[in-house]
Amino acid sequence: MFKKILIANRGEIACRVIKTARKMGIQTVAIYSDADAQALHVQMADEAVHIGPSPANQSYIVIEKVMDAIRKTGAEAVHPGYGFLSENKLFAEALEAEGVAFIGPPAGAIESMGDKITSKKLAQEAGVSTVPGYMGLIEDADEAVKISNEVGYPVMLKASAGGGGKGMRIAWNDQEAREGFQSSKNEAANSFGDDRIFIEKFVTQPRHIEIQVLGDKHGNCIYLNERECSIQRRQQKVVEEAPSPFLDEETRKAMGAQSVALAKAVDYSSAGTVEFIVDGDRNFYFLEMNTRLQVEHPVTELITGIDLVEQMIRVAWGEKLSMKQEDIGINGWAIENRLYAEDPYRNFLPSIGRLTRYRPPAEKSKSDYVVRNDTGVYEGGEISMYYDPMIAKLCTWAPTREEAIDRMRVALDSFEVEGIGHNLPFLSAVMDHERFVSGNITTAFIEEEYPEGFEGATLKPAALRQIAAGCAAMFRVAEIRRARVSGRISNHKRKVGKKWVVTLQGESFAVKVKADDKGSTVKFEDGEKLRVTSDWLPGQSLAKMKINGETVVLKVDQISAGYRIRSRGAELKVRVRSPRNAELAQLMPEKLPPDTSKxxxxxxxxxxxxxxxxxxxxxxxxxxxxxxxxxxxxxxxxxxxxxxxxxxxxxxxxxxxxxxxxxxxx
Structure with a gap:
């Protein structure tokens, strides 16, 4: 087995590869740019080599700089992660010429499948169903408009060498086709150094479902089931799950068989993914093949128990696959949420800055559930403007989809991120959305359900009552502490009241709090009682509670007469006042925001x-x-x-x- 491998990548995927290499007893080498000098992957690796300035096109994707790092460290193999050089045949060829193993597919497969135009032609020749479109090179915007009209709107303009949503636009008319062509070319050139664009029909009401394949150098190839990746924003995946709530066994087998046939047609080895669009009748159409590890690979690992990075390393070493198709089953359900440095309240625009707080939920692996967080950042670290905005991939596994969603809700509420804009509130809202919970989703889910953008979740009455009860119980604990301090200073004890008015999301609840040694019972005016137990203390930023036996997690910040609470995608100012103070608060004028309309x-x-x-x-x-x-x-x-x-x-x-x-x- 290899003694030392270099990871030609950064961020969470570099950290992910290092973890498996460490488990296998393999030493690791990290590479880093100026912006990443203090990055987590640099700290985790056994060695680290600086390769240039912050922009990726001056560091991470400069083949000769990566080759220099390989020579300096004596690395025997390279894992490219995804993005950057992972689907660059020139890089694979350079490694081969140097006698260094590429932990990925052969250069020929990269060339055939990594180029979307070539791969679609090969798929058609192999009898794989493909989406109608124009796969030739397009010279200018006028030609793009002409082709778009021939194919029929709506159309998708895609970078031939693209991935991760870069260089991709949907056009519904001539103007959008013209603008989208130029923007796609610019993004493709900046991200991949290749500005070729092709056009295909945009299938309405589609699901994005992909098949994970795994092959060795001895002609063996299997598929490891599917992943549902339909929750997308600007063609970039946000939520993934395995298996799909939509596929039946017959369709799964047919998609798997086609994926394996396509992989074998190009002598594919290593891990790869064949992506399909699936319509409402379970007809499926080939989109592209990604000749690398996918961002969402953890959900496949969680339902199969197979470490894909380990298998890639073993295949690169020359080992045969240790499993056959009949060995691959589906155990339970896994969900992945991508945590991005982007502000959902500003149309998901990127956010950069220092992570003043970064505290993910504890990773756990138990018989009835798993919480996993693949990340490449840490508290106090910087989110740079130079790279992809993904911070982490939070995954949960449980025996059923419903249980996996429940575990994810709690994990998201327990995830603390401060200092930058991030999409945690949006992810929480999706996990609670009726369409997602039902499994009735398409790639248009976000634009259909959030047409005006995301403005925060509006909690249902039952959830509001839970938070009101929790905050009343918390406020009582804080008041007791203040009363004790007051008593020590003034030699007489303040009495802590039992009656409070809790105001949140435009509603007010008059409650009475009765406490004992084990918790508090909060009684509402209509007679409903909620039992609250928690070990929360004033000053703590996270309150984990049981409310009538249900787990509730609140992110807590102190404000005047209450708390700023974030839970289940909602951000609330919760005021807890005495009945008299609540009366007076209603007389206070509302502060208006500044006028920026001009x-x-x-x-x-x-x-x-x-x-x-x-x-x-x-x-x-x-x-x-x-x-x-x-x-x-x-x-x-x-x-x-x-x-x-x-x-x-x-x-x-x-x-x-x-x-x-x-x-x-x-």
Whole structure:
């Protein structure tokens, strides 16, 4: 077996590979850019080599710099993770010429399957059902519009060398096809160094379901069931699960058989994924093959018990697969939520900065449930603008889908992240959404259910009562502490009241708290009683409770006369007052936010790459004003209404922070 491998990647996937290598007794080498000098993968590896400046195209994807690191350290093999060089045949060839093993498929398979245009042609030749489209090279935007009309709107414009949602646009008309073509080319060139674009029919009401394949160098190839990846935003996966709640055994076998046949057609070895679009009648169409490990591979590992990274390493060493197709079953249900550094309240725009608090739920592996968190960050670390915004992948496993969702709800509520914008509230809201819980989902789920963006979850009455009861019990504990301090100072004890009014989400509950040694019973005006037990103490940021036997986790911040509570995707200001103070609070005027209606504010930290207007220009609603680039994604900012530009405060090439004023209007 290899004695030392180099991981040609960063972040959580580099940490993930290091964990398996360590388990196998293999030493690891990390590479890092300027921005990643203090990164977690650098700290975890046995050795680390600096390879250049922060931008990936000056460090992580420069083949010769990675080769230099291999030579310096004597690494015998390289695991590429995903992204960067993982599907670059020139990198695989460079390793082969150097006599270094590539922990991935042969260069020929990468070339055939990694290029989406070539792979679709090969799939058609192999009899695999494919989505209608144009797979030739497209020269310019005019040709893109012409082809889009021939295929029929809506269409998907995709980067041939793309992945992870980069270089991808949906167009519903000529204008969107024209704009999308140029943006896709720009993103593809920046992310992959390859700006070729192809066009295919966008299938409405689709599910995105993929098959995990695993092959060795001896002609053996199997499939490890499917993953449902339909919860997507801007063609980027957000929630994945295994198995799919939609497939039946017959469809699973047919998709698996086609996937294996396609892999064998290109002499595939190592782990790979064949992606399909599946319609409501379970007809499936080949999309592409990813010749690498997928971001969502943990859910497959959790339902099969197979460590895919270990299998990749063993295949690269030359071992035969130790399992056959009949050995692969489905044990329970697994769900993965991707935690991104993006602000769901600002249309999911990227967020960067320091993680002032980063405390994931404890990882556990028990007979009836598993909590797993694949991450590459730590408290106090920086989220950089140079790379993908993913912070962690939180996974849960349980015997049934319902139980796996329940475990995920608690895990998300227990995950503390401060200092940056993040999508934890949105993930929690999805886990509670009726459509997701029912399994009735498509790739259009987010745009259909959150057409105006995400503004926080609105909790149902039962959940509001739970939080009201929990906060009343917490407030009583805090009041007892204050009373004891007051008593020590003034030589007389303050009495702690039993009656309180709890106000949250526009509602008020008059409650009476009766406490004993084991907890509190909170009685509402209508007679309902909720039993609250918790070991929470004032100052703690996380309150884990049992309320009538149900686990409830609240993120807690102290505010005047109560708490800022975050739970189940909702952020609430919860006021706990005496009945008299509650009466007086109703007389207080409401503070109004400042008027920014005549300003274009930068919605995220980023770089101005284009300005489409100048001072004095009249703009129409929906007209492009400027383009901001962050984390390798271009974001076009448009006019919300008709107006005249009175002042432009930023220029092309300037870096801006959140809420910097880009331009003002009359």
């Amino acid at each position: 300003m274009l504010l930068c919605p995220m930290p980023g770089l101005i790459v284009a300005l489409d207007v100048k001072e004095g220009d009249e703009v129409q609603e929906g007209q492009p004003l400027c383009t901001v680039e962050a984390m390798k994604m271009e974001n076009v900012l448009r006019a919300e209404k008709k107006g005249v530009v009175s002042k432009v405060n930023a220029g092309v090439g300037e870096s801006l922070m959140v809420d910097d004023v880009i331009m003002e209007f009359e």
